[in-house]
Amino acid sequence: MNTNAQVAQYASFAEISPAALRRHGAWDAVLRNATRSAALTVLIVLGGVIVALVNGSLPALRHYGLGFLTSTAWNPVTEKFGALPAVYGTVVTSLIAMLIGIPVSLGVAIFITELCPVWLKRPIGTAIELLAGIPSIIYGIWGLFVLAPFLQRDVQPLLISAFAPVPLLSHLFAGPPYGIGVLTAGIILSIMVLPYITSVTRDVFETVPAVLKESAYGLGCTTWEVVRNVVLPYTRVGVIGGIMLGLGRALGETMAVTFVIGNAHKIASSILAPGTTISATIANEFSEAEGDLYTSSLILLGLILFVITFIVLAAARYLLLRLETQAKA
C-alpha cells in the first residue's frame, strides 16, 4: 500500500501528476479484473461440464460399474449397455486418420515452406485453409454420396482380393464391400485433420532461421537432409502440437463419421466392416433415448470421450516437456 506521499514522490520522479498515476492504476485494475474473470469463466464452464457429465452418468455407473468399459453389449430393448465397441471405433478411426493424415500434412507443409515456387504458396495455403472451413456435415454428405460408392466399387473389392491370400491382413480387409465402414470414416477424418496439422506445421517450419538451413545447404545437404536434420528437430514441439490438435479433432468428430461409419455396435476384425464411435452413438441415439439408464449410458459415453481426450492432451504435454528438457540437456 502506497501512501499518498509516496505516490506524489514517484510522480515527481517521472514528472507525472499524481492524478494521472492514479488513473493509470485504476485502468490497470479494470483490465486485470476483466481478463481474470474471462479466464475464470473458462474454468467455471469446464468445471460445470465435468459436474454435469458425472452427475448424468451416475445411474449408469451405479448399475454397470466398471463392467461398462469392457462390455460389448448395446441393447436398448433389454437395457444392456457397454462402451467397448464405441471406444474401439473411436480409437481405430482416429488411428487410421493419423496414419494417412500425418504424412500427407507434413508433406504439404514441407513442400510449401521448402520447395514451392513463391507464386504457388498462396493458392495452396488458401486451399488448405478453405478445407478447414468446410462444415463437417458437408464432409459427411460427400463421404456418403461420393467417397463411399467409389470405395465400394473401385477400391474395396481390390483390397479384399489383394489381401485374401495374406494370413493376417485377410482378416483386416475381409467381408462384403459396403462402401461405408471404419476405413471410410478413417479416410474422411484424415481429410478433415489435414488442414489443422498442415497449417500449424507450416507456421512452425517458417520459424526455422534461414541461416541454419542455408548453412546446411552450404555443407552440401539435400533438401531431405535439411528437413530431417535441421527443420524437424528445430520444430518438433510445434509439429507434435499440431498433430495433437488434429488428433483431438478426429476423436471428437461427429457428423461426418455418423454418415459413413455404418453405426453398428460391433467390433469386427475387418476395417471394411461397419462400426461406431462414441460421438456418433450419442448423436444417433440421444434424441430418441427413452428411460434413465439409456440416457445415462449415453452421457457416460460422453464422459469416457472426455477422459480419452484428456489423456491424449496430457500425454502430449508430457511428451513436449520431455523434449524440452532433452533439448536443454
Place this chain on the structure above:
Amino acid sequence: MKAPKTIWRSLVAGAALSVPAAFAADISGAGATFPYPIYSKWAAAYKDKSGIGLNYQSIGSGGGIKQIKAKTVTFGASDKPLEAKELDEAGLTQFPAIVGGVVPVINLKGIHPGDLVLDGPTVADIFLGKVKAWNDPEIKKLNPKLALPSTLVAVVHRSDGSGTSFLFTSYLSQNSPEWKDKVGAATAVDWPTGVGAKGNEGVAAIASQTDGAIGYVEYAYAKQNKMTFTSMVNKDGKILAPSIEAFQAAAANADWAHAPAFYLVLTNQPGAASWPITGASFILVYKKSDDAAAELEALKFYDWAFKNGQKLASDLDYVPLPASVVDLIEASWKANIADASGSPLWK
C-alpha cells in the same frame, strides 16, 4: 428536431399494434420428426384461418415425451404410444393424430416397385441374417415367377432412434418369435446384422448404392424418391402393394374403441386391404393442464386439422384418420381433459 419525435410516435404505435398479438399466443409442441412436415403444413393453413400459429420443434419422440413431462410445451408428440400406466403416472392423456406407413425397399437389378413379395417371417429372417442370398428358398417360395439373382443380401437399418424403426421392429416381433426373443421392438434395437444409416435419407442413399440391399423407409419417402418398394403378405394372407388406401384400411380396421388410452400399434392389423406395417403418430397432453387456455387452443388446432386437413395430408402422402376414429378421439377429450374447475375443457 422533428425526426426523433416521429420515431417515438411510430414506436408507440408499433407497441400498441403488437398488443393484440400478445393475446393470441402461439401453440407450442415438440416431439416426433415423422409427422413434422404435415404438422407444419397444417399449422401454416391454420394460421391463415385463425391467426394462431404453431411452434413445433421436431426433436424426436423421446425429446417430446421429456418436454411435455417437464411442462415446457403445451403438447408432446411421439411415434410410439405410451402405455396407460405411464400416462397415468404423469397425468397425461394421448390421442393419434396422423397415420403413415413403413415400406421395405430393395435394390435388385431388373426388379420393379411392387414386384417382389415378402411376408413377415421372411423379412424377419432377412434382418436376423438367416437369409443370406436373394435366391434363398424362403424368398423363392413367395416369388415363384420372379428370376431372383444369387446376389448377397445387404441389410440397411436406421442408426438413429426413430418411430420408423419402432414400427418395423414391432411388426417383426409380431411375426417371428425368434426376432421377439433375440431383438425385440423399440425405437433403437441391437441389430443382428447390416449397416446403420442416419435418417430415411441415409437408408435410401445406402440402399440405392448397394446392389442387393434391403432397408425400410417411410412410404412418403420411398414414393417421392421412386424407390423399389416390395409388396407384402398381410395378416389375412392377401398380397398387396403399399398405398394410402392400404394404410387407411389398417387404421380403420384397428379396434380403437377397445384400446385403453388409444394404445394401439397399427402393425399387423386384420382386413384384406390393410397394409401390415402401418402406424399412428400420437399427441400427448395433460388431463388437467396448468395452462388450460393454451391446451384448448391445441385441441382446437387438431380438431380443425382432423376435419379440414385431409387433403393437405394426402398431398404429402400421409394418411388422415378415418372419421370414426376422430369421433372417438373427441369423445375421449370430453371424458378425460378437464379445466381448472374440473369441468370438461372440450365441449
